[in-house]
Amino acid sequence: MARRKNQKKGPKKTFGTRDDSNNQKNWTELVKENEKWETYYKDLGVIPVEEWDQFKKTCQSQLPLTFRITGSRKHSKEVLQLFQEHHLPNLTNVTWENEVVKPPMALPWYPEHLGWQLDVSKSVIRKNEQFARMQRFLVVENAVGNISRQEAVSMIPPIVLDVKPHHYVLDMCAAPGSKTAQLIEALHAESDEPSGFVIANDADYKRSHMLVHQLKRLNSANLMVVNHDAQFFPRIKVDSTEGSKGPQFLKFDRVLCDVPCSGDGTMRKNVNVWKDWNTGSGLGLHIVQLNILERGLNLLKEGGKLVYSTCSLNPIENEAVIAAALRRWGDKVRLVNCDDQLPGLVRSKGITEWKVYDKQFQVREKGHENCLDSWFPPTAEEVEKFHLENCMRVYQHQQNTGGFFITVFEKIDTSTAETPVPASETAAAVEEQAQEPELKKAKIDTSSTASHIQKKEKLPRDANEEPFVFVDPNHPALAKCWEFYGIDDKFDKSTCLVRNATGEPTRTIYHVATPLKQLIVNNEDRLKIVYSGVKLFVSQRSDIDCAWRIQSESLPIMKQHMNSARIVPGNMEILKKLLTEAFPRYEDLTADNVDPEFISKTQKLSAGCTFIKVDRNDPSKEDLFLPVWNGSKCINLMVCKEDVHELLYRIFGIETTSKQNPKADHMAKKAQEAADASANSSKEETSEKEEVPAVTVTETSTAE
Template sequence: MARRRNFKKGNRKTFGARDDSNAQKNWTELEKENPKWEKYYKDLGVIPENEWDDFKKTCQAQLPLTFRITGSRKHAHEVLALFEEKHLPGLTNVEFEGEQIQPPKRLPWYPENLAWQLDVSKQVIRKNEQFSKVQRFLVVENAVGNISRQEAVSMIPPIVLEVESHHSVLDMCAAPGSKTAQMIEALHSSEDEPTGFVVANDADARRSHMLVHQLKRLNSANLVVVNHDAQFFPRVKTDKETNQFLKFDRILCDVPCSGDGTMRKNVNVWKDWGTASGLGLHTVQLNILKRGLNLLKKGGRLVYSTCSMNPIENEAVVAAALRQWGDKIKLVDCSDKLPGLVRSKGISNWPVIDKAFEKKEKGDEGTTESWFPPSAEEAADFHLDRCIRVYPHQQNTGGFFITVIEKVGSDSVETAKRATTEEVADEAAVDKKQKTEDGASAAPSAPVKKEKLPRDANEEPFVFLDPKHPELEKCWSFYGIDEKFDKSTCLVRNAAGEPTRVIYYTSSSLKNIIEANEDRLKLVYSGVKLFVAQRSDIECSWRIQNEALQIMKHHMNRNRVVEANVECFKMLLIESFPRFEDMEKSHIDDNFVEKMKELSAGCAFIHVDRGEDKESMFLPVWNGTKCVNLMVCKESTQELLHRLFGIEVTSKKPAAEPKKEEGDASVEQEGKSEEIAGDDAEKSADTA
């Protein structure tokens, strides 16, 4: 990888004055060498001598492209079949510049063959036609949430965490969100709506908003994103009527680390690596783990992980937690999990090397006791060999460390007292931190408000609506929403607390959490868009948003659901605003046209039965007086055309522009966006 000088945008005189030869001189190849790194890991002895050259060479090589097919969707195996049948054959026995290219391979340890690895360079992906097609396929499927491009070793922690649909889950350091996404998928893996939820936290406000962008495409009403320092994550009330606090079933502590396991994709690690980073982060990592253990319920499971190979950040942190918690926690033996994953065991002995690269002994000035390895007696009790180490050369991945911890409790009075003291001290530190933050956020002369945490100018409150609100009553009646649907969990995000443009829906369990913790949690995001306001001159001025359909289709009657055949569905994907008159002439689906003409104008739904072994389609349409429009975004349109009909589309354009009456605003027709169903689009649909 190369680095380039940063020329300011618009400084054309300076940039243009350089010829090609001078421009080339501005590129400096970063050397993937670091003698201290090499000596440290050679002396550590975690890599057998006969494997060292392979290990180092792999660390210097480009990281392969890996992706997984999201497992929470019914059509995951349909997407897998598309990849295996349409793309995989063209990627086998491929030559590039005289060299045989390895075909994609399954990650053998990932469940149901849903994760894949491409051991090819970016140059091959760009220049080879077959690999370029795969790249486009991945981009389209990723955009609609069917595929996640994720580093292979990053997929391990959520799998061994073993999230189930009823679990309360906390991801303490969630950004950028790929592991959080896996846990949300696990939550939604059963046919029934999950009763559990995921709390995704990140200490950095900007990264927490990036996290929202990554997770919104999963359309989960069982997610809340918050912004806290994980070391001082606040206790969460279960509801506002009691003083009971939540203990989580599952917690992921994927902590900040020095990241030398990422040196294949983060080339700066080579020049910046030193022992100081690991030593400095150790206390923060231990604080996060301790906080996670305090928030974990008895019988619950916590995964501690880093993308570092340094034992100071790994086994030393785990050993310190075991030392403090005694027999209330234990390490879980995962040797029978993830069959096919090549791994190494955790270690119980390591040197402590300071930033001057001098070896330190316990008790030396400037050292922290928990840096040092356990005693022989402790090592026998701790079972650090149950930790998982994955090295880059073992299966062409990044480096990773994973430990599974179970909170088992103890009948020992002494251990219980020690753990209780630890928890009390921890809660005191959290309360102190929160009071400091609240006080710092308020004006010096003003008292701190207790009812809610302060919000910045861009944040809106979470206000739940009365289920009997007149606007909601219209929706319940128009769409025939049954009594099994929890109508009390609809919310808006505006200071007035009134439904004006968007109404969101969140799960019942999260409603209690949100309402009970406005004075504790810095809420960033929760809920999926349920209803979006449309024109006011029709029977119901609200339409159901596509992202909420997987929930709502189980709770509405069939009054506004129309059956369509496969050919009609294909036509609706290809054409925008097809006229009923033209559809009748083509006889593409007479029953569909007849039923749509009987319905009043507004939001309706089509159901397409594709056969027993295939996923049926259930999607929203906008029903006009003379035409109909499938309300699917451009990315989903492209994906459906490719997956269901083998049609590749790079830019979606309608077959014909809808006619507009005088005074109608112009309608943007480049692809069919869900947001197209504003007033102007609907007027065009009615007048086309």
């Protein structure tokens, strides 16, 4: 290809460039060295001298692949058992190019053996048959939300946050969403309908939509994704209680502040850190990090917990931020000692002394011009009071991970304090007033105005954004659904919404958890909501009894509230048939004698959405509850391709490739048979095909 006119001549770059000479694709890796980084951390002494060589060597090596099995799913133990019994034995004592390959190992500190680490090269995973099978297993389970790939140290903050099903949780800087997923899993650990919720926020609009893509797999009605600057996260109004003065604002039981950072703990996977690292990044982020932490503490309920974390080892972004917050909050907060948590996790204590290098890489003393006092270490008196040793530092070489910093705050419950809060002011008002000066200063430093803090609370909806409009539970469309599917009154029928300006059910109806409904209704002018709710009903053919089909993602909730003849017990044989064949005809199923009772009961039902319930007769395994389309002549299992692959393998041990679609393959085979059939049967075949398109459209909607 000819060189563009504006392209400069000269030697090619060494990182990520290709040498096309002799048609060879040779790539030169970035040299993983940075003199300032090495000088800085050696001088700070955060890594013991005798461990430095091992630390640096680990930082320069490939980061292991780690994943966790989703703990909120009732069949998580089944997925774990499948991995341990069908894959792990074949991954032990494997040799590749005359070297023994390390087998996968359970992370010793992750609860219930649901976290795993795999320290092998990508070439082994691609080319070794057993590792390739395992990779396929991970891909399939990840696609349906049973497994999440996530860096090991990134799993720590949500665990120590200790989320319970009744908690109101805020993730202030959530994208890309792996930690948020853990929070949702903890919320659903005991029930598909927890009373708490998770609000996931990210300041970047595009990243907030990436967050939605990551979290939709979990199918939680207790999730809301919003798009705000975490430093100025708005107060959220709740219903005013009787006799209260003015609006009441939400306080969270748990807050996660995984703040933006310089990211030198990620240099094993983000190689650009090696060439880009400098002291200026940490210094520049310090105030932003402190503001986010301050805002998080402000929004935290008394008695609640907040986790502050970074993927940086720099004390300017870590202990310095923690110390600055402790100075401001005094006895209202304390740092939690987590030594008794996560047994098996090798970690170091927080530090209390460090040098401050400015952007010119010069060591500075406190009081120097252009240096913030909060950058510097605490005084001897503060060291004794703050207990910074309760902070956790996880270094790369300690257990072959990335680097991370984690601190757990607890907000003191002042209701048991000796000095009462003045009657003229609520505790919340005192905190709001206390936070204002710091926020104003930070906003002035970023070329804005203090008045903008108040304006940030009211955010008009963008013209391109779809609204969240709740539907009257007595609306004819909903009333028909309640009757048709036998939905009981324990289900909150006022939680159904649509996302169009008319407020009329047209194509999709969503469901959100009851407490989130109240927040959406009360904060239309405050919250920039990106996503909330799971699909409940999707429109289908209008020439049948009920024009709405229950969507698969809401079935874990709805099956608990349904009492209907449309739920038909089936056996494993009919389930396997439905997983591998698309639109099998009733007459063929009857001839094959596949679960006659299921076929008989289903045929008597009117056309439309029906459900198959399979009892697996094993208390250790979850029973199955899946949607099917009941036609006049045929039936079809309404699950997406990813679920088909996963169910075939988990239930029946049938492995498929990524290019395979068992039901589509069956359709192609049927089409070929039809093409080869005699002319005398062409009319009958045409009649059968006329029934398929309408149902096929419905299946596509399911996959959506």
